[in-house]
Amino acid sequence: MVQKHPSGGYILDELRVGMMAEKAVEVTEARIAQFAEASDDFNPVHMDEAFASKTAYRGRIAHGLLSASFGSAVVGTILPGAGAIYLTQTLAFHKPVRIGDVVIARITVSAVDEVSARVTLRCEGYVGDEPIMDGEATVRVPRRRRPAKG
Template sequence: MARSVMYEDIHIGDKASLSKTISEHDVYAFAGITGDFNPVHINAEFAKKSLFKQRIAHGMLSAGLISAVLGTELPGVDTIYMNQELSFLAPVMYGDTLTATVECVEKDDNKHRIIFRTTVTNQDNKLVTDGKARVMKK
């Protein structure tokens, strides 16, 4: 169930996380929704000849988990996601369990804006996606 944390109740250092195991279905659904049918994501034979020697999930799929944390955990409902900086640092493989974490690092009380460090790690605690998001909250 989604929650909502009021702006004034959010403090520097507050964190929230969400975990999900990435399935073949997730990758195919993401490809269908976005139209990104790059064969490195969906074609096992093609992917065997690629840099990673197997299919990998779309980087933006990991970023979508960040959006889920911001919209359902911290700050939660009524959050306006304004922008996101991202670096994709390692591949996400089918079957990886990802944990997206947001941490409040800055607040602008005049505009009700919050800056979050956004990270996604895999089951080996390897950082696969790193960035910063700016949101607006009532």
């Protein structure tokens, strides 16, 4: 398990297959409301308990992309971290996430392409031991750090 790099991000030469980082985030009413506002997705399965209780989910569920955004937080702040730019992302959702669940977003380096400065990441999400989503991302990472301004 890697921690945030002291500089804020890992550069290409520091990344190795198998490096992994995680972040745990609780799904709250406030997060769902903020995500709905930011994304303009007010689907009643996320916002309205009376509506959602009549669906196959038997109650409100969080936006899938809200849970996926926790993986984005790992990519942007821990592994690879500052300077990483998303190029592609695939996702498959396996189970709904509900208010009060704690999502563990896990990112693992699965390939490093030194020619293109691109890194392939395995992206997984769990609630407890149950997988809720998985996929793969490709990100571009810096080859070197910017010198400190001074």
